Amino acid sequence: MTRLLSGLEGVLAHADDAQQLAERRGLLQWLDPRIKLVGLGLLIITGVMVHSLVALAGLLLTAVVLAGLSKISARRLLNQVWIGVLLFTGLVALPALFLVPGIPLLQLPGLPLVITWQGLRSAAFLIGRAESSATLSLLMVLTTPWPDVLKALRYLRVPKMVVMILGMTHRYIFVLLNSAIALFEARNSRMIGPLPPRERRRLAVNAAGALLERSLYLSQEVHLAMLSRGYRGDIHLMHDLRCRTLDWLALAGFILLSLAAFSCQWLRLA
Template identity: 55%
Template sequence: MHGLLQTIEHALDAEAMGAQQGLLQGLDPRIKLIGFLALIISGVLARSLPVLAALFLLALILALFSGITMTRLYKQVWISVLLFTGVIALPSIVVVPGLPVWQVPWLHWTVTQQGLRSAAFLIGRAETSATFAVLLILSTPWPHVLKAMRNLGVPVVVVAILGMTHRYIFVLLQNATQLLEARRSRIVAPMKGPQQRRMVAAAVGVLLGKTFQISSDVHLAMISRGYRGEVHLLNDFRTRSRDWFALLFALTVPALILGFQ
């Protein structure tokens, strides 16, 4: 239950961060969507570790001037991406043939220079791309992201699915929290391990059963309030000169990388 509440608070902090003053917060969401997509593509196209390091440094600079702390990026992006891609990249340091650098004791596995380079590329691209993607989400309220996607021609079905999924996640978290809190308020003594496991299994079953009903209720509630997949906001997007400058800079980065390579 504490973890569920922390997840909800984390999402609310992200929404508040998107509404504060900063470099990225002041840009047109449509420009940010195109610009970050160009920067993510730049990270995928990069074939040089110094270029990847420069892109990662650019992401850190953007976060610094937008009020996004390194601690948040460290907890939300870097650790999880490192663990996930590290498991995938770790075998490449001994599988990829090349110049031997070091031999693992007792296992007689040879770590190669090319293998280390391949692992560094995989982890660097994943970390850089994920950092750019999270910067977009943390600096832009979610409804603005959806409206920007719709204005740029993303099909209304995709926007509707993303909007409903985002809303339904919070409804599901709220129901799970209430379910665990109601069960805990009816327990007068500490339970043993098997009893706790049975309670959790029963809660999962009940929540799964309520999921189908809740999804239908959420969809009907959104339709009854006029939702048809289109995102309507009180404030319209306005593109200013600094937005065009930011877009030109973001589009120049992949062009320079391709020219450099």
């Protein structure tokens, strides 16, 4: 239980650290949320559509440069994105090394498996697209407060219901975390020594049921409190979103990067 409690507290600490990172003085933090959403979204779509490994490498390098200019370390990207995406996507892409027919590249010793050049290229495309898309998405989340992201979505005509679901889900995640921490701290303070395995399992089941019941009740109370205060799904900020010259220049830069990525593909095809 102590390990579970420390893990829940670590999640809250990570969220607080991400909030502080969004308030730092960096390149992406200075940009208007709408510009960031459109620009980074354009780069993600470009990474999904291009058929050039050079273009994908350029997009990933661009994401690393943007992270550095936004006070986000490469170590953070490595821990939060690159390792996890590589492990998951690598497992998905592994069969392509042997199943995609093409020019033989490497014969595994003692096994009737041959890595083909086309299979290696297909796996590289899958991993490169996943890494670049996940890195660009993380930059958007880490450099923008969540209410600003929701407000930018509404400016871009995303349906109000979708924005409301995203906002309420984000809020209830932290409500559930705080409820779980309070529950486990109260239970841990009443325990004198370690319990036998059967009692630990029974305790875990009871705690899950109590947490679910408490979260449902609290979610209804929070929703009614928000409605009584005039909440109708729209996001209101203390500051207005305004595009400056830097924002328009950044949008032009995102468009040029997207065109440059497609030009790598067109030049190769030519």
